[in-house]
Amino acid sequence: MSPIDLRSDTVTRPSPAMRQAMAEAVVGDDVYGDDPTVRRLERKAAELLGKEAALYLTSGTMGNLVALLTHCTRGDAAILGANSHILNYEGGGLSALGGILAIAADDSTGVIDPEDVRHHCRPPNVHFAPAKLLCLENTHNRCGGLALSPEQMAPAASAAQEQGLAVHLDGARLFNAAVAWGRQAKEYGALVDSVQICLSKGLGAPMGSLLCGTDEFVDRARFWRKRVGGGLRQAGVVAAAGLYALEHNIERLRMDHELAVLLAAALGKGGLAVEENPKGTNMIYFAVPAAKTDALCHRCAQRGVLISAAAPGRIRLVTHCDISKEGAEEAGQILLEEARAL
Ligand SMILES: Cc1ncc(COP(=O)(O)O)c(C=O)c1O
Incomplete structure (x- = not known):
């Protein structure tokens, strides 16, 4: 008998209908932009998040890393929740690969206080690494899978944007938050510059994430994805599972x-x-x-x-x-x- 596996929602296996969609996927070489299924998936994600474009990546970790590399250059600082997944569980990729300084802010309530955001931005000064990015997380994993409403996320996001920072949302489980609050994912998308969503958690796909933002941002992110070795070829086989997940598994x-x-x-x-x-x-x-x-x-x-x-x-x-x-x-x-x- 198979075990009752409560370790994570990442352990889900594709359903027969999802496997069927994978088997029937029309594919091409996605590095050439030729995979119609990946294109459909990217369009669908962009539409759900209310963004111009989206990029398909292998994992949430890669989606967050590529977002950080796209928003920041070496020596820039990013403000992250002390309990965030990016800071705690992504191998320090932002520092190892991006030379980005992580500034940890108190997020013990699941949100970062706008005062803290302003405090961590700090004025231009030779002593300070310039803060370029604020990262938020929703649902917040270490804070119990807490779902934040758009209104709860907005103060930190606007405090950062007023200081000229971009805002990235690690929305690995954003659809859980949206469903819990009875809101649209795009209401969250509207608050931030980029958002990463995972297909491989509660949505039940075997792999994949999408990084959503403006056309210009996604073009640059595509370049960073290639640089970190994440360009995929006939990825439509797995993208079809993601598309199935977005079409059937949110509610x-x-x-x-x-x-x-x-x-x-x-x-x-x-x-x-x-x-x-x-x-x-x-x-x-x-x-x-x-x-x-x-x-x-x-x-x-x-x-x-x-x-x-x-x-x-x-x-x-x-x-x-x-x-x-x-x-x-x-x-x-x-x-x-x-x-x-x-
Ligand atoms: C909040 C959050 N962000 C990002 C990730 C990373 O996703 P992946 O395991 O696909 O790299 C996870 C994984 O559990 C997560 O919980």
Whole structure:
């Protein structure tokens, strides 16, 4: 029996209908601009985000990296949330490959205070690396999968833009945020200069991200994608899965959120210290004694429930399209039993 895999929404497998779309994809050499399926996917993403253009890339990490390389030059500074994915989990690519200085701002509430943005911009001065970019994240992974409304994101974005900075949104799970708030993705797109969305998370595609922005920005980003080795040839085979995901899998994210609410309630009722979330999506975080974190993961795995630790003492569960209500209930039961037995 296959395990109930709650480690991430990246573990989803393409559905039969998605595989069918992949098998039937019309393809060409995308580096020559000849792949009609990639072109359709890029147009569709640009339309959903309300941007002029979009660029298909292999991963969210590459999408964010290419955005940073396109917005900044060596020696520039980018302001990022201290808890952001870009700062914590993308291998320091912005510094390693872009020579970009990362300035960490407090984002413990999921947003960056506009005062902090202004403070980190700093005036032109030989002592300061010039800040060129603010990066935001929505939903915010380390902040519990928190969904921000456009109104909550706007103050930081406009504070940066007033100081002449560009704003990039790491929207790996932006559609989760949009669905949670009942808003259009383009309402978020309107606040920022560029946005990266992932197809390979809750949307269920096997790979791929899109970086959206103006025509001019995307042309330059295409050049950076090639430079980092990300130009693809008959990519329509995988782009077809992404197109299928954008056409069929956005609204169903609501079901993942509902499942997360049910699972969180069951775990809380069973005595686990589940974190509160003012606007949760498909993630549940709960606390366990730090020294027992690995043991819990291990014991659950032995019983067919895969979970992962975000940090010692902090477990994260993620619901997605390959988790049924019965699977979530069974996983909750096993988790509670194993947590009690620790
Ligand atoms: C918020 C956020 N941004 C970016 C990424 C990177 O995406 P990828 O794993 O496709 O590189 C992730 C991955 O989980 C993420 O959670």
